[in-house]
Ligand SMILES: Cc1cc2nc3c(=O)[nH]c(=O)nc-3n(C[C@H](O)[C@H](O)[C@H](O)COP(=O)(O)OP(=O)(O)OC[C@H]3O[C@@H](n4cnc5c(N)ncnc54)[C@H](O)[C@@H]3O)c2cc1C
């Protein structure tokens with residue numbers, strides 16, 4: 123393809139395969155080696171760049187996704203011969219050790235300070251939680267970001283002046299033009315159906331945070347890819363009657379920025395806050411999370427307790443399936459060839475229900491859950507449990523609902539004794555597997571304990587959901 127985009131302020135037309143990873147395009151074809159590749163799977167943040175000013179992982183983006191976009195790499199951050207204030211601050215605070223993670227840290231921090239000029243230390247820590255410093259120099263990195271707006275005289279850049287950086291970009295020639303796997307980005311649904319008809323074995327993708335990892339590991343090798351990110355109707359969030367309809371291509375970050383979601387569906391918002399890292403939340407989508415159908419998929423338990431259904435559409439028509447009917451097992455769904463997930467339909471929860479989601483992982487960011495629990499609880503006037511819905515993640519082939527436990531809890535007091543009484547039955551009913559993250563017994567124990575923590579967590583943290591005042595629609599391609 124002829125890729126037209128702006129790189130570090132220079133308009134470029136580049137002959138490159140749409141299938142080429144952005145990190146390879148930047149490093150190998152354009153010589154912009156300030157962008158590092160650490161893990162190659164979205165877990166370290168070393169490859170962070172800015173796309174239209176927002177931080178993205180270049181190892182999980184294809185060149186085709188850059189069309190018309192404004193890309194900034196570390197080489198283009200400083201606009202003069204002086205270092206950018208953040209770079210100066212990193213130098214002054216001794217926040218650079220091996221330096222491998224530094225470009226990604228600086229670009230992530232640039233995005234943060236653009237959005238929020240005076241973050242506190244915990245906000246900075248959250249923002250860089252997807253950027254790993256293996257030498258654990260985090261305190262100095264946080265200092266550098268905290269005081270970047272307060273900097274003393276800037277440090278002169280050396281020895282790569284802006285002019286020579288620009289020349290390198292202009293002189294660069296692609297080293298590789300892979301044309302074996304075309305990538306298409308339809309702009310309308312009709313165009314999508316034509317592409318699917320012409321390429322029936324093509325693989326769909328949206329954020330690419332799962333698919334690009336599988337491609338790299340050669341777990342899949344489709345002859346063509348079709349990106350759904352430019353289909354506006356897949357980006358809409360709207361309250362319609364008694365439900366909220368969420369377009370499948372809505373990113374996790376877009377959902378978290380939408381009051382309709384955070385105020386009406388707190389259980390979903392709580393899960394999204396714990397999904398991946400800021401980068402993954404900005405790139406990954408709700409539709410991708412559901413179609414991947416991982417037992418550890420963080421949106422699955424909350425959507426299950428919310429009784430969500432999915433709207434599937436193909437060239438021949440559409441159908442609506444409950445989430446239970448849609449996800450048939452680990453990694454498998456009821457999607458038929460030629461069909462896409464268009465939207466997720468979430469009925470409005472009871473107005474005074476309490477929402478809670480908790481996930482236990484091996485670390486607080488970028489952790490696949492060892493076990494998770496979503497709960498929606500409605501109380502009667504006398505404080506007893508009128509209605510309860512519980513859904514566990516990561517302890518079975520797909521989301522685990524235990525209707526007999528829910529029935530046993532109805533009418534009981536909302537306290538620890540009540541939950542302790544059903545614990546043996548929960549232990550018995552859960553069937554987790556052992557894997558690299560945790561053994562089956564440990565998972566079962568953690569999952570049961572999450573239930574035991576519910577009364578305390580509900581009294582402390584959760585807020586009753588509100589009904590939306592009116593329809594809110596959002597239509598954006600990138601967060
Ligand atoms: C470092 C890292 C950390 C992660 N952490 C978490 C985590 O904590 N919790 C969690 O749940 N997930 C996590 N994930 C997984 C992933 O980010 C999510 O599952 C994400 O929501 C996938 O969305 P996507 O748009 O990127 O999917 P893609 O990679 O674009 O697609 C995933 C699958 O869905 C299909 N697909 C996508 N959209 C559609 C559609 N509209 N219709 C039909 N098929 C479609 C694709 O064909 C593909 O099979 C992580 C991933 C990475 C790389």
Ligand code: FES
Nearest residue numbers: 160161162167181
């Ligand atoms: S190289 Fe580690 S996140 Fe991209």
Ligand code: FES
Nearest residue numbers: 219220223255256
């Ligand atoms: S400075 Fe590079 S890993 Fe810490």
